[in-house]
Amino acid sequence: MRFKSLRGKLIFILLLMLSLLALATGFATLTTLKRDSELQAQHMLNVSAKVLRQALDTRAEQLSNSVRILAADFGFRRAVATAEQETIESVLHNHGNRINASLTLLLAPDGTLLASSSPTLNMADITPLFQQAAAGNDQPVAAIVSLNGQPYQLVLAPVKAPNLIAHVGMGFPLDGPLAQQIKGITGLDISFTGIRDGRHHVGNSTLSSAHRQQLPDLLSALIAQPDTVQSSPQQDYVSVALPLDQQQQLWAVQHLSNQRWLSSYRQLRSQLFYIFGAALSLSLVVAFIFARSITRPMQALSQFARHIGQGFAAAAPPGGDDEVGLLSRTLSTMQQDIQQREQQLLFNAEHDSVTGLYNRTAIERLLQQWLDSCDGSLLQLNIQQFKSINDVLGFSNGDLLLQQLAQRLQRLVPAPLLLARPGGDEFILLYPHTLLTEQVQQLIKPLLNSYKLQHSSINLKLYAGIYNFAAGQLSVNDALRRVDIALENARQMPDGIAFYQQGQDESHQRELGLIRDLPQALHNGQFFVVYQAKVNIQQPGCSSAEALIRWQHPQLGLVPPDQFIKLAEHSGNIGLISQWMLQHVIARAAHWWQSTTPLQLAVNLSVFDLLNPQLADDIAALLQQHQLPAAALALEVTESAVMEDADTVIAQLHRLRNLGITLSIDDFGTGQSSLAYLKQLPVHEVKIDRAFVKDIEHNNNDALIVRATTQLAHSLGFSVTAEGLENQAGLQQLLDCGCDKVQGYYFAKPMTATQLDAWLARLPQQLQLWFSGAPA
Numbered sequence: 001m002r003f004k005s006l007r008g009k010l011i012f013i014l015l016l017m018l019s020l021l022a023l024a025t026g027f028a029t030l031t032t033l034k035r036d037s038e039l040q041a042q043h044m045l046n047v048s049a050k051v052l053r054q055a056l057d058t059r060a061e062q063l064s065n066s067v068r069i070l071a072a073d074f075g076f077r078r079a080v081a082t083a084e085q086e087t088i089e090s091v092l093h094n095h096g097n098r099i100n101a102s103l104t105l106l107l108a109p110d111g112t113l114l115a116s117s118s119p120t121l122n123m124a125d126i127t128p129l130f131q132q133a134a135a136g137n138d139q140p141v142a143a144i145v146s147l148n149g150q151p152y153q154l155v156l157a158p159v160k161a162p163n164l165i166a167h168v169g170m171g172f173p174l175d176g177p178l179a180q181q182i183k184g185i186t187g188l189d190i191s192f193t194g195i196r197d198g199r200h201h202v203g204n205s206t207l208s209s210a211h212r213q214q215l216p217d218l219l220s221a222l223i224a225q226p227d228t229v230q231s232s233p234q235q236d237y238v239s240v241a242l243p244l245d246q247q248q249q250l251w252a253v254q255h256l257s258n259q260r261w262l263s264s265y266r267q268l269r270s271q272l273f274y275i276f277g278a279a280l281s282l283s284l285v286v287a288f289i290f291a292r293s294i295t296r297p298m299q300a301l302s303q304f305a306r307h308i309g310q311g312f313a314a315a316a317p318p319g320g321d322d323e324v325g326l327l328s329r330t331l332s333t334m335q336q337d338i339q340q341r342e343q344q345l346l347f348n349a350e351h352d353s354v355t356g357l358y359n360r361t362a363i364e365r366l367l368q369q370w371l372d373s374c375d376g377s378l379l380q381l382n383i384q385q386f387k388s389i390n391d392v393l394g395f396s397n398g399d400l401l402l403q404q405l406a407q408r409l410q411r412l413v414p415a416p417l418l419l420a421r422p423g424g425d426e427f428i429l430l431y432p433h434t435l436l437t438e439q440v441q442q443l444i445k446p447l448l449n450s451y452k453l454q455h456s457s458i459n460l461k462l463y464a465g466i467y468n469f470a471a472g473q474l475s476v477n478d479a480l481r482r483v484d485i486a487l488e489n490a491r492q493m494p495d496g497i498a499f500y501q502q503g504q505d506e507s508h509q510r511e512l513g514l515i516r517d518l519p520q521a522l523h524n525g526q527f528f529v530v531y532q533a534k535v536n537i538q539q540p541g542c543s544s545a546e547a548l549i550r551w552q553h554p555q556l557g558l559v560p561p562d563q564f565i566k567l568a569e570h571s572g573n574i575g576l577i578s579q580w581m582l583q584h585v586i587a588r589a590a591h592w593w594q595s596t597t598p599l600q601l602a603v604n605l606s607v608f609d610l611l612n613p614q615l616a617d618d619i620a621a622l623l624q625q626h627q628l629p630a631a632a633l634a635l636e637v638t639e640s641a642v643m644e645d646a647d648t649v650i651a652q653l654h655r656l657r658n659l660g661i662t663l664s665i666d667d668f669g670t671g672q673s674s675l676a677y678l679k680q681l682p683v684h685e686v687k688i689d690r691a692f693v694k695d696i697e698h699n700n701n702d703a704l705i706v707r708a709t710t711q712l713a714h715s716l717g718f719s720v721t722a723e724g725l726e727n728q729a730g731l732q733q734l735l736d737c738g739c740d741k742v743q744g745y746y747f748a749k750p751m752t753a754t755q756l757d758a759w760l761a762r763l764p765q766q767l768q769l770w771f772s773g774a775p776a
């Protein structure tokens with residue numbers, strides 16, 4: 001059985017125990033009582049059987065005495081002696097009446113019936129008693145005999161004068177009055193039964209007629225076991241049968257009514273039921289109260305535990321010294337522990353473990369209300385070269401430095417509304433007013449000098465990005481992104497301070513979009529190649545061109561490479577672009593290499609390509625694949641790319657040069673390197689940057705630089721290409737400087753392959769025009 005509540009279970013168990021106990025007790029008591037009653041009934045019947053025998057014996061003796069006195073009576077003896085039938089009958093009748101005999105008879109000494117008060121007397125009924133009397137001495141004999149099926153106590157006494165002249169017999173029936181008399185003595189009912197025509201029949205009985213009718217059915221069983229008390233389920237009395245005569249034809253059956261002991265048994269049983277019922281009801285109440293006394297505090301505790309789980313600050317239910325009290329106290333302690341841990345977790349969730357300042361989560365939670373409510377300024381600080389401080393002094397010192405900086409930030413005047421360390425070496429400060437450059441400088445000043453670390457002092461340089469915002473315009477994310485953009489820009493500033501400018505976020509978003517779209521766009525055919533011819537000016541003609549990439553973006557239109565090449569480099573995608581370019585350009589170069597004016601095509605590479613150890617092998621494989629000689633390919637690398645990791649890049653350039661590829665230094669003059677540095681580079685060509693070429697006809701300095709560079713390059717065995725020539729006047733200068741080739745809008749803008757073919761076809765006439773004003 002399943003219980004929904006502990007209370008139900010407790011009540012059920014208590015009641016079950018009690019019921020079992022009551023049933024066991026009741027059963028034992030009632031069984032014992034029943035057995036005792038039965039024994040007692042048996043005993044009573046046995047006693048009353050003895051009493052019955054005693055009574056019958058006593059009566060037999062009394063009757064014998066009476067008959068003996070009669071037999072000795074002189075008048076009687078004389079009447080018998082006369083043998084006058086009439087006299088004898090009259091005397092028998094008179095004397096019989098005197099002693100209340102209902103049967104009188106006279107037998108001759110040989111047993112012949114001389115006279116009888118009963119005309120139907122059957123001699124066979126009295127023969128056994130007569131033989132006993134004849135065999136015996138002169139004493140009367142008495143026995144109970146069946147006369148015509150009726151039980152009689154029959155006494156035979158000798159009549160002597162002085163010799164035996166007859167036997168006189170007197171019979172006394174075992175009748176109703178006798179039965180009543182015996183009942184009076186024993187207190188038990190009695191029935192006399194006999195066998196007539198081979199069947200039992202009941203004679204006189206003190207039983208009620210209803211009970212009396214049931215008796216014959218029982219008789220055979222009772223008689224089968226004489227003197228044994230027997231009961232039958234159909235009877236409401238127990239009986240015992242006693243044989244009255246020697247032939248066992250006559251029986252006295254004594255009855256003890258069950259009612260006598262049954263009523264006390266029933267009374268006790270119903271008493272037990274009442275007691276049990278009362279005890280059960282009482283127990284139900286007690287069990288209910290008891291169960292409640294247990295479950296109530298437990299319910300309160302479970303409610304309390306639920307509140308703990310839900311985080312309510314509920315008070316523990318009061319408890320005593322028992323287990324419930326102990327549990328209550330334990331739960332209460334647990335509640336306190338949980339609260340403490342929760343507070344700790346809450347603190348940890350919103351605070352930085354190194355400095356104890358708010359972390360990014362806290363900023364995200366707290367910042368919005370300020371962004372909504374006031375104009376203000378978000379300032380993000382970043383330590384310059386913090387990575388090398390960590391590398392040199394170790395992380396623990398790096399942490400110490402961050403802690404000291406955090407302490408100084410906490411003492412700043414004016415104090416920020418919000419001070420947090422979102423991560424790394426970055427700190428965020430929120431002010432409820434906009435900031436100007438001077439104010440930022442004043443704020444930063446006390447943060448810069450003298451941090452004590454490992455007995456030495458360290459000075460910091462900080463970058464500061466500032467976003468001055470107007471109330472209610474931005475989400476936390478947008479604000480943080482903008483101050484981050486400002487910080488990125490601050491890295492490029494000499495004083496390390498930059499303010500967010502309107503529109504930067506949008507271009508930043510645009511850049512993110514480009515980075516995101518780029519890999520897919522390469523596969524989707526959004527890229528194409530244009531070619532810009534390099535014109536040989538010393539011996540006018542064209543034998544080479546530079547391949548430049550273009551991106552036709554479906555939403556943004558034509559995106560110039562200046563906008564995405566740097567992004568691709570920063571996002572690690574430049575390798576994809578270079579590979580794409582090499583594949584397309586090498587495939588295309590095969591076409592021009594076979595033409596009447598064979599063209600060498602140049603592809604721009606970034607420093608990341610040069611650091612790729614596979615590069616030379618990949619290019620060799622592509623050349624092989626398209627059956628293109630290496631001489632048909634040129635590669636342009638910038639001066640700054642080489643300087644990034646000079647040894648590796650120079651080794652890579654050697655490998656490419658060994659393949660037979662032409663190598664150019666691009667944008668020469670814009671980097672920091674000296675001209676002498678060129679000597680180490682295994683290149684064939686130097687491309688002078690557009691910055692020195694575009695105004696060469698006006699700017700003497702540019703002309704000097706171009707001339708010097710050209711001379712030095714030539715002396716090192718490099719050819720020289722000038723980039724960005726836009727007009728005739730500049731051409732003359734470049735010729736004068738001795739440049740070999742020119743790449744510029746003056747001759748050709750970047751064009752598609754088809755356009756370049758057309759341009760090449762027109763080239764001889766064009767050369768005439770371009771160089772007509774210049775000396776040959």
Ligand code: C2E
Binds near residue numbers: 532549577581725745
């Ligand atoms: P760059 O390698 O210096 O390419 C020359 C750039 O100068 C080209 O710009 C070209 O259109 C431009 N130009 C040439 N002559 C003149 C002129 O007379 N006047 C003016 N104003 N400009 C001239 P573009 O095509 O926009 O390329 C810009 C830069 O993008 C390139 O500079 C190069 O650094 C990069 N780039 C272009 N294509 C690729 C590429 O496939 N791979 C790599 N890694 N970078 C590329």
Ligand code: CA
Binds near residue numbers: 546604636666
């Ligand atoms: Ca170039």
Ligand code: CA
Binds near residue numbers: 666687689690723
């Ligand atoms: Ca260039």
